[in-house]
Every structure is written in C-alpha cells, then in structure tokens.
Amino acid sequence: MADESLAVEIMSSHVTNGTKDVGPGDIVVVKPDILLMNDVTALLAIRVLEETGAEDIIDCKRNNTIIVLDHYSPPPTARIASSYRRLRAFARKHGCLFKDVGEGIMHQIAVEELVEPGQLALGADSHTITYGALTVFSTGIGSTEAAYILATGELWLKVPHTINVELKGTLEWPLTGKDVVLYILGQTGGDGAVYASVEFMGDGLKSIQVSDRLTISNMMVEGGAKTALFPVDDILLDWLMRERGIDPRPAWKRLSPRKAEPDLYVDLGRLEPMIALPAAPYNVAPVREVEGVEVDQVFIGSCTNARYEDLAEAARILKGKKVKDGVRLIVTPASRRIYHKAIETGIMEVLHSAGAVITPPGCGACFGSHMGVVGDDEVMVSTSNRNFPGRMGSPKAKIYLASPQTAAATAITGRITDPRDI
Amino acid sequence: MNVDRVLEGYVVKLGDNVSTDDIIAGRYLHITDPEELASHLFENRPEIRERLLKAKKPVILVAGRGFGYGSSREHAPIALKTYGVKAVLAESFHRIFYRNSVNNGLLVIEVKGMADLVDDGDKIRVDLRAGIVETPRGTIRIGKIPDYVINLILSGGLKEKLRSIASQKSHT
Ligand code: SF4
Numbered sequence: 001m002a003d004e005s006l007a008v009e010i011m012s013s014h015v016t017n018g019t020k021d022v023g024p025g026d027i028v029v030v031k032p033d034i035l036l037m038n039d040v041t042a043l044l045a046i047r048v049l050e051e052t053g054a055e056d057i058i059d060c061k062r063n064n065t066i067i068v069l070d071h072y073s074p075p076p077t078a079r080i081a082s083s084y085r086r087l088r089a090f091a092r093k094h095g096c097l098f099k100d101v102g103e104g105i106m107h108q109i110a111v112e113e114l115v116e117p118g119q120l121a122l123g124a125d126s127h128t129i130t131y132g133a134l135t136v137f138s139t140g141i142g143s144t145e146a147a148y149i150l151a152t153g154e155l156w157l158k159v160p161h162t163i164n165v166e167l168k169g170t171l172e173w174p175l176t177g178k179d180v181v182l183y184i185l186g187q188t189g190g191d192g193a194v195y196a197s198v199e200f201m202g203d204g205l206k207s208i209q210v211s212d213r214l215t216i217s218n219m220m221v222e223g224g225a226k227t228a229l230f231p232v233d234d235i236l237l238d239w240l241m242r243e244r245g246i247d248p249r250p251a252w253k254r255l256s257p258r259k260a261e262p263d264l265y266v267d268l269g270r271l272e273p274m275i276a277l278p279a280a281p282y283n284v285a286p287v288r289e290v291e292g293v294e295v296d297q298v299f300i301g302s303c304t305n306a307r308y309e310d311l312a313e314a315a316r317i318l319k320g321k322k323v324k325d326g327v328r329l330i331v332t333p334a335s336r337r338i339y340h341k342a343i344e345t346g347i348m349e350v351l352h353s354a355g356a357v358i359t360p361p362g363c364g365a366c367f368g369s370h371m372g373v374v375g376d377d378e379v380m381v382s383t384s385n386r387n388f389p390g391r392m393g394s395p396k397a398k399i400y401l402a403s404p405q406t407a408a409a410t411a412i413t414g415r416i417t418d419p420r421d422i
Numbered sequence: 423m424n425v426d427r428v429l430e431g432y433v434v435k436l437g438d439n440v441s442t443d444d445i446i447a448g449r450y451l452h453i454t455d456p457e458e459l460a461s462h463l464f465e466n467r468p469e470i471r472e473r474l475l476k477a478k479k480p481v482i483l484v485a486g487r488g489f490g491y492g493s494s495r496e497h498a499p500i501a502l503k504t505y506g507v508k509a510v511l512a513e514s515f516h517r518i519f520y521r522n523s524v525n526n527g528l529l530v531i532e533v534k535g536m537a538d539l540v541d542d543g544d545k546i547r548v549d550l551r552a553g554i555v556e557t558p559r560g561t562i563r564i565g566k567i568p569d570y571v572i573n574l575i576l577s578g579g580l581k582e583k584l585r586s587i588a589s590q591k592s593h594t
Pocket of ligand 1: 366
C-alpha cells in the first residue's frame with residue numbers, strides 16, 4: 001500500500017511468523033538480511049553463546065554476518081589485543097565475514113560493501129541506524145540478541161510508528177547534513193523520537209547528497225529513533241551506480257519518495273551552522289551563539305562525519321592555512337577506502353600540511369579509549385555524535401559537536417568559528 | 423532463572439536521559455566479566471556513583487525520561503544487575519537498553535510521575551501481578567507491558583530462551 005511507511009513496507013517483507021499484514025505497535029518476528037557486530041559487542045555475544053551452550057548451533061551464513069574490529073582498533077593494550085585474537089579465531093571457525101584492524105568503522109564498511117535498499121539489517125551497535133540513508137531498515141540491537149540471531153536466524157521487533165520530517169528549500173554551502181540533524185535533534189530532544197521510524201520527504205531531498213543523508217540517519221538515534229529512512233530517489237540511485245555498481249531493482253519502486261502529513265519541517269534555506277553544546281547531542285545552538293570559545297583540540301572522525309566528502313570539505317577550508325598554534329587537529333578517516341582515496345586526490349596532503357595528525361581508520365577518539373582523547377578541563381570540537389561527560393576522555397572535558405566545516409574553521413582560529421567567516 | 427513478580431528495593435533517584443556511557447564508560451567495554459564491569463559503574467558521573475555506592479541493596483533506580491540513552495552496550499544492564507540493582511523504573515526508556523535489560527533479567531518498567539513520590543533511600547515495592555508500585559507516599563500504577571515482553575521478562579529473557587533452544591538442539 002502506497003501510504004504505508006517505509007519501515008512497515010520493509011518489515012512486512014521480512015516477517016517470518018505468519019501474517020504479512022503488519023502495522024505500528026505489532027510485535028513481529030523477522031529474519032534480518034545482515035547481522036553486524038563490532039569488537040566490543042561481538043566479545044559479549046561470544047560470552048553469551050558460551051554461557052548458553054549455543055555456540056554449536058550458530059550459522060554465520062544464514063544472515064550474512066560480519067564482525068568488524070573498529071572500536072579499539074588498533075589495540076592499545078595487550079589485554080585487548082588478546083581479545084582480538086579470540087574474535088579472529090571465532091570468525092574463522094564459523095565463517096563470518098571479518099574486517100580486521102585498520103579496515104575502518106563497521107557502519108562505513110556496511111555502506112561501502114554490504115547493504116542495499118529494501119534490506120533489513122540488525123547490528124550490535126546503536127549507529128547501525130546509519131544505513132537508513134540507503135533505504136535499509138537498520139537498527140541497533142544488543143549482544144544477546146546478536147547471539148540469538150546467530151543461533152536461530154530470527155529476532156522479534158516492534159513495528160514502529162512514524163515521524164515524518166519534511167525537508168523544504170535547498171541546502172547550500174557551508175551547510176551540511178550535520179547542521180540539519182543537529183537542528184532536528186534540537187526539536188526532538190533526547191527522547192522525542194524514541195521507538196519511531198523517522199522518515200524524510202519533501203523537495204529538500206534534492207539538495208541532500210548521500211554522504212549527508214548518512215550523517216542525518218546516523219544521528220537520529222540521538223533522538224531515540226529506531227530507524228531513520230530516506231526514500232529511494234535519483235540521488236540514491238546515481239550513488240548506488242557510481243559507488244557500488246548496483247543497478248536499480250523493480251522492487252525499489254515501493255520505496256520511492258512519498259507524501260504524508262509532516263510531523264516536523266526543516267526549512268533548509270533558513271538553516272545556519274549548528275553546534276551541540278556540552279554535554280548532550282540535543283543541546284544545540286547556532287554556531288554564532290558560541291563563537292569565540294577557545295578550544296584545545298579538533299577531531300574530524302567517526303561514523304557520523306569522516307567520509308571522503310567530509311575530509312574534502314575540511315581540506316577545502318584548511319588549504320594553504322595552518323592549524324592554530326597550541327591546537328591539535330586529529331583526523332581519523334572512517335575507512336581504509338576513504339583513506340586511500342584521500343591520499344590519491346591530495347586531500348591528505350592538504351590536511352597534513354595544515355598540521356593535522358592523521359590516524360588509522362576506525363572509531364578512534366569517538367569511542368574515548370585512545371588516539372586523541374582529551375584531558376581534564378580541555379575543550380574539543382568534534383564531528384562525532386556524542387558528547388556525554390567522559391565520552392572522549394576526561395569527564396571534566398567539554399565536547400562540542402559540529403560539522404567538518406565548522407570543525408576545520410575552528411582548527412584554524414583556535415576558537416569556535418562559523419565556517420562562513422573563513 | 424525466573425524473574426520475581428514481586429520485589430523490593432531502596433531508591434536511588436536519577437534525572438532524564440541517563441546514558442549507557444554514563445552507566446559504563448567505553449574504556450571498559452572489552453571486559454566481559456560481570457563483576458569487573460559492576461566495579462566501574464557510573465565512573466563518568468561521580469555524583470551518581472557516590473550515591474549508588476552508599477545506597478542499601480537491593481537498589482531500585484527511579485529515573486526520568488529516556489533512561490538508557492545512547493550506545494547499545496549490553497554491559498550497562500549487566501553491570502547494573504550484577505551490582506545489585508533489581509529494577510529500573512523510568513518515565514521512558516531508550517529501546518536498545520530496554521531490550522538488553524529484558525534479555526538479562528533486569529526488570530525495566532515505565533512508570534509515570536514516580537519521581538515526585540520518592541527520595542533516595544526510600545523502600546519501595548514493585549508488584550508486577552497487581553501492576554503497581556508501592557512507595558512510602560502512595561501507590562502508583564505501572565504502564566502496560568506487552569504480553570510478549572512480559573513473558574520474555576518472566577522467563578528470564580532471550581538468554582534463557584537461547585539456553586533452552588541450545589539444549590533442545592543438542593539433544594536431537
Ligand atoms: S565511530 Fe563512534 S559512534 Fe561510530 S561506531 Fe565508532 S564509537 Fe560508535
């Protein structure tokens with residue numbers, strides 16, 4: 001039915017327990033196309049399998065299962081290096097897809113290689129929601145649930161209600177998906193989208209590229225969303241062809257843009273650069289309101305904003321300039337593929353010459369365990385998604401979340417800076 | 423391992439959007455031992471940690487909106503439960519935390535207007551059969567829990583289900 005939500009559309013084609021006539025609020029059992037785990041959540045899932053005696057009955061092929069070492073990668077301690085050995089052995093023994101140290105963040109790898117529109121992907125990581133940008137019903141689960149899927153191929157889910165977000169007008173430089181999603185989070189707060197499928201529509205879609213859509217879907221979990229779906233439109237079809245060599249499928253017609261009564265509007269033409277203040281992603285304000293705050297470090301990284309486009313935008317601002325004396329700029333590309341492309345096109349050279357410290361791909365400082373965490377009372381502008389106390393180092397540090405453009409401009413001046421001023 | 427339908431505990435009161443990063447910091451997530459995880463609860467939120475360590479056990483957390491905000495780390499409910507937290511009563515929950523709690527036999531219940539009725543240290547009683555919470559300052563109804571979820575909670579969550587599936591399969 002044309003007026004059904006994208007979430008209902010995709011979920012109903014994955015139900016395994018009888019009826020396909022599903023609606024919001026129903027509890028259904030689904031078979032995911034893809035199951036994803038990272039170094040942190042897979043370790044716990046293995047423990048659950050051992051405790052329950054279920055390790056003998058698991059199947060990595062049934063749901064196309066991938067394990068990615070991204071959070072602590074490369075391992076900072078011997079203890080973690082030893083758990084990485086366990087994960088490698090587990091993946092090899094059971095034939096799971098596997099990405100080792102330095103391949104990048106699980107969500108970026110999924111977007112580059114794995115997921116396709118219309119699929120249902122469950123991942124033991126809250127930012128699994130990212131692939132909604134590719135019209136994938138994707139959502140985060142826990143480790144016991146990942147273990148359960150490994151053993152049975154299925155999991156129960158509640159069919160979400162919908163929050164329709166209409167995008168109006170045109171998104172223009174230096175505005176990005178980050179500014180859009182921070183603005184939306186300012187509206188929803190931390191729990192305004194809990195359990196919901198957030199679905200995007202409207203003319204504004206035409207000016208929002210896939211890399212920006214990924215940023216938007218990624219951070220909707222900060223409003224509590226279960227999934228955050230963009231429709232299949234020409235922008236996505238072009239991207240799939242160009243980046244992945246995937247032809248359109250007839251079934252994707254059902255996932256085309258739709259019209260519905262909007263619950264929220266974003267007027268892209270009137271948006272300005274936004275920033276999340278310490279210590280919550282929904283605590284947002286225009287960058288103008290906090291301009292001038294002195295910073296110790298800038299981090300460009302994470303599954304939210306470390307794609308090629310993000311690095312290229314940062315380089316555009318940093319070209320021929322220097323990071324302010326006394327300020328660190330840490331750049332952590334989201335994947336090996338992005339790293340490579342940025343080397344080939346000279347982006348890395350620009351960032352490096354400007355004074356950036358470039359780390360191997362992975363979660364890096366976003367996860368707060370290594371490669372650029374901050375100390376007591378330090379101030380950081382980060383392109384990542386969470387700024388809770390202690391998220392990226394000392395609980396006494398202050399973290400602001402912004403776009404790569406705002407981050408790059410801030411690195412040059414050493415103070416929070418609106419990129420329109422550079 | 424079935425979950426009790428009636429349980430008692432001592433209140434520790436928390437605010438809105440308590441995150442799983444607050445409950446257990448990222449730097450400890452390579453740990454899978456429950457006791458070790460429990461020793462690091464709320465390190466990023468020292469004021470909460472202090473009150474929790476002082477509280478009489480078993481503990482019942484009473485929180486505002488959006489409890490379990492953020493990361494999918496199942497380490498959070500495991501650490502809480504292992505420490506001696508019996509239940510979390512909140513205005514609302516973030517969904518992954520909710521599911522993870524159910525699957526580990528940590529009771530999580532939506533209760534509206536609870537914060538006004540209790541203070542740190544109050545002894546309260548949750549009665550799932552009657553659908554109420556008894557506090558020193560009055561009784562309050564709990565929200566409806568879907569049948570599927572209540573059955574899952576009462577049978578010890580997905581982990582127990584997995585255990586029985588595994589033992590059945592290995593016997594056939
Ligand atoms: S980059 Fe940050 S938010 Fe994304 S998966 Fe890694 S730790 Fe989580």
